[in-house]
Amino acid sequence: xxxxxxxxxxxxxxxxxxxxxxxxxxxxxxxxxxxxxxxxxxxxxxxxxxxxxxxxxxxxxxxxxxxxxxxxxxxxxxxxxxxxxxxxxxxxxxxxxxxxxxxxxxxxxxxxxxxxxxxxxxxxxxxxxxxxxxxxxxxxxxxxxxxxxxxxxxxxxxxxxxxxxxxxxxxxxxxxxxxxxxxxxxxxxxxxxxxxxxxxxxxxxxxxxxxxxxxxxxxxxxxxxxxxxxxxxxxxxxxxxxxxxxxxxxxxxxxxxxxxxxxxxxxxxxxxxxxxxxxxxxxxxxxxxxxxxxxxxxxxxxxxxxxxxxxxxxxxxxxxxxxxxxxxxxxxxxxxxxxxxxxxxxxxxxxxxxxxxxxxxxxxxxxx
Ligand code: ATP
Numbered sequence: 428x429x430x431x432x433x434x435x436x437x438x439x440x441x442x443x444x445x446x447x448x449x450x451x452x453x454x455x456x457x458x459x460x461x462x463x464x465x466x467x468x469x470x471x472x473x474x475x476x477x478x479x480x481x482x483x484x485x486x487x488x489x490x491x492x493x494x495x496x497x498x499x500x501x502x503x504x505x506x507x508x509x510x511x512x513x514x515x516x517x518x519x520x521x522x523x524x525x526x527x528x529x530x531x532x533x534x535x536x537x538x539x540x541x542x543x544x545x546x547x548x549x550x551x552x553x554x555x556x557x558x559x560x561x562x563x564x565x566x567x568x569x570x571x572x573x574x575x576x577x578x579x580x581x582x583x584x585x586x587x588x589x590x591x592x593x594x595x596x597x598x599x600x601x602x603x604x605x606x607x608x609x610x611x612x613x614x615x616x617x618x619x620x621x622x623x624x625x626x627x628x629x630x631x632x633x634x635x636x637x638x639x640x641x642x643x644x645x646x647x648x649x650x651x652x653x654x655x656x657x658x659x660x661x662x663x664x665x666x667x668x669x670x671x672x673x674x675x676x677x678x679x680x681x682x683x684x685x686x687x688x689x690x691x692x693x694x695x696x697x698x699x700x701x702x703x704x705x706x707x708x709x710x711x712x713x714x715x716x717x718x719x720x721x722x723x724x725x726x727x728x729x730x731x732x733x734x735x736x737x738x739x740x741x742x743x744x745x746x747x748x749x750x751x752x753x754x755x756x757x758x759x760x761x762x763x764x765x766x767x768x769x770x771x772x773x774x775x776x777x778x779x780x781x782x783x784x785x786x787x788x789x790x791x792x793x794x795x
Contacts, residue, residue, distance in 0.1 A: 438461030438462065438463060439462060439463055439464035439466075439498070439499060439589075439590075439622060440461070440462040440485065440496075440497065440498050440499075440590065440622070440624075441459075441460070441461050441462075441495075441496070441497040442458055442459055442460040442461075442481065442484075442485075442494065442495075442496055443459055443494050443495045443496075443497065444457055444458070444459055444493065444494040444495075445457070445458045445459070445481070445484065445491050445493070445494035445495075445496065446458075446491065446492045446493045446494055447477070447480050447481075447484060447489060447491055447492050447646075448492040453646050454477045454480045454646055455477045455480050455481055455484070455491075455646045456477075456645065456646035456647050457494075457647070458477075458481065458494075458646065458647055458648055459648075460641060460648060460651065462622065462624065463622075464622055465620050465621075465622055466622055466623070466638050466639060467613060467616050467617075467622075467623045467625070467636060467637050467638045468622070468623065468624045468625070468637060468638065468639055468640075468641070469624075469625045469626075469627060469632075469633035469636065469637035469639070469640045469641070470482065470624065470625070470626045470627070470640075470641050470643060471627055471628070471630060471633040471640050471641065471642050471643065471669075471670075472628065472642060472643035472644060472669075473628055473644070473669075474628055476643040476644055476645060476646065477643060477645070477646040478626045478643050479594055479626055481643075482515070482592050482594060482624065482626050484496055485498070485503070485511075485513060485590070485592065485624070486508055486511065486513050486515045486592055487503065487506060487507055487508035487511050487513070488508060488515075490504075498511070498512070498513070498589070498590070499512070499589065512588055512589040512590065513588055513589065513590045513591075513592060514583040514584070514586055514588035514590075514591055514592065515583065515591075515592040515593075515594065516579050516580060516582075516583040516591065516592065516593050516594065516596055517579070517594055520567075520575050520576060520578070520579035520599070521579070522567040522575060522578060522579060522582075523567075524566065524567055524568060525566070526566070526567075527563065527564050527565060527566060528554070528559065528562050528563050528564070528565050528566075528567070528570070528578050529550050529554070529563040529564065531567070531578060531582055532549075532550045532553060532554070532578070532581050532582045532585050533546050533547075533549075533550050533585075534582075535582065535585065535586060536549060536550075536585055536586065539586070549585050550563070550585065551563075553581040553582075553584050553585045554581055556581065556584065556615065556619075557577035557578070557580055557581045557615070558577070559574060559577055559578065559581065562574065562578075572599055572600055572601070572604065573600055573604045573607075573608060575599075576596070576597065576599065576600060576608060580596070580612070580615075584619070584621070588621065589621070589622065590621070590622045590623075590624060591621055591622070591623050591624070592624050592625075592626075593623060593624070593625040593626065594625075594626045595626060595627055595628075596612070596625060597609065597612075597632065605632075606635075609632065609635045609636050610635075612636060613635075613636050625637065630669060630670045630671065633654070634654040634657075634658070634670070634671075635654075637654060638653065639651060639652065639653055640652065640653070640654060640657055640670075642657065642665075642666050642669060642670065644665055649662070649663060649665055649666055650662045650663070650666045657670050658670055658671050658717075660791070661715065661791070661793070662793075662795065663793060663795040664713045664715070664793055664795065667713070667715045667791070667793065671717065672717070672718050672749075672761055672763065673715060673716070673717055673718070673761075674715070674716040674717070674718065674721075674760055674761055675713055675714070675715060676690075676692040676693050676694055676698070676713065676714040676716065676758075677692065677693040677711070677713065678690035678691065678692045678693070678698070678711070678712045678713065678714045678792070679691045679692075679709065679710070679711055679712070680706045680707065680708055680709060680710045680712060681697065681708065682708065683706060683707065683708065686701050686702065686703060687699060687700070687701055687787070688700050688701070688702055688706060688792060690712065690714055690792075692714060693756075693758055694734055694754055694756070694758050694760065695754055695755060695756040695758065696733075696734065698714060698731075698732055699731045699732060699787055700714065700732075700787050700788070700789075700790055700792060701787045701788045702791070702792040704792045704793070704794060706792065706794065710794070712792050712793060712794055713792075713793045713794075714790050714791070714792055714793075715790055715791040715792075715793055716785060716789060716790035716791075717763075717790075718749065718761040718762050718763035719747070719763040719764075719765060720785050720786075720789040720790060721760070721762045721763075721783045721784070721785045721789075722783065722784045722785070723750060723752070723762045723764055723773070723775070723781055723782070723783055724773075724781070724782045724783075724784075725773060725774050725775050725779065725780075725781065725782075726782065727782055728782040728783075728784045730784065731787065732784055732785050732786070732787065733782060733783065733784045734752070734754055734760060734782070734783040734784070735754070735755070735780065735781070735782050735783075736752040736753050736754040736755065736760065736780075736781055736783070737752065737753050737778055737779070737780060737781065738750060738751075738752060738775055738776065738777055738778060738779045738780075738781050739751040739752060739753040739759060739777075740777075741775070741776070741777065745766070746765065746766060746767070747763045747764060747765055747766060748763070748764045748766060748773075749761065749762070749763045749764075750762040750763075750764070750775075750781070752781050752783060760783060762783060
């Protein structure tokens with residue numbers, strides 16, 4: 428059950444034609460976006476693309492130069508941060524070092540004038556939620572990085588915001604802890620039903636955690652979709668390249684025949700591919716081929732879409748073995764062989780000849 432998937436759902440948050448200018452520079456550029464209630468939404472993009480600025484306009488720390496931010500039907504213009512039903516968790520966690528965990532969490536509630544008894548109950552509840560009941564009296568420096576992250580999360584949830592904003596929430600954690608925390612955070616979000624909006628430059632993190640992702644570039648949104656759609660049907664070369672490992676071939680259309688396209692490509696040999704994209708002869712396109720869509724063999728393969736090259740790199744990474752194959756013209760093709768589906772050991776090592784092949788419908792023709 429995913430409430431934001433309901434077709435009748437009204438957007439909960441709307442950015443309407445938002446521009447944020449710093450001097451002559453548009454950090455956010457005429458951007459419109461709708462987010463639904465209960466969604467775990469990710470803003471994904473390279474450093475400087477404007478994602479934090481967008482989040483800060485929702486929190487009220489920045490004012491749009493033009494455009495409107497609507498939350499639950501209300502225009503947020505002129506409403507100060509502390510009066511918005513929005514809370515932000517920062518990458519640095521911003522915990523008070525001299526206060527206990529419980530006091531850190533209670534701080535904001537106290538300032539709001541909440542009665543003591545209620546504060547105590549609230550603190551207990553959120554500590555339980557992040558599984559830190561036994562740490563209430565510790566100071567932040569007596570906690571691990573992961574525990575500090577959970578205290579920050581508990582603190583930002585204590586006010587029961589309608590929307591929780593997470594700016595690179597797992598940035599300070601090591602890889603293993605990050606992966607664990609990703610699942611904890613999605614479970615928690617699901618349990619609470621609170622709308623989460625996360626900013627990240629880490630595509631794997633966005634893919635793992637978010638219901639939908641907005642990919643941003645230079646202050647604009649280039650695609651909004653589910654993780655699977657973003658990976659399997661990127662709208663542009665930029666998105667295909669940004670999300671996941673990929674082979675991008677420059678291609679020129681040589682012939683088109685009822686959904687079958689022959690491309691002259693940067694791989695040096697022609698590809699025959701199926702696509703419903705409208706193209707004409709001579710048009711320049713990008714052919715997108717994910718590494719796991721290629722077969723690899725140690726002996727010659729016949730048929731269409733065969734490439735021959737030399738093994739340039741091999742990396743065994745558990746579930747997959749990943750190869751870099753260098754073609755005669757110098758182009759390098761990435762191949763990911765799923766180890767579980769391998770029938771017999773592949774006898775390939777550095778500098779061996781290797782043959783690659785892919786199905787006509789394995790990739791994507793993009794004109795943008
Ligand atoms: P990062 O992941 O590095 O935080 P980001 O995508 O979140 O990047 P923003 O912090 O939103 O990017 O910044 C977008 C652009 O706006 C950057 O080029 C930044 O230098 C610029 N910028 C942000 N805040 C200000 C400011 N107060 N004054 C001037 N320029 C700013």
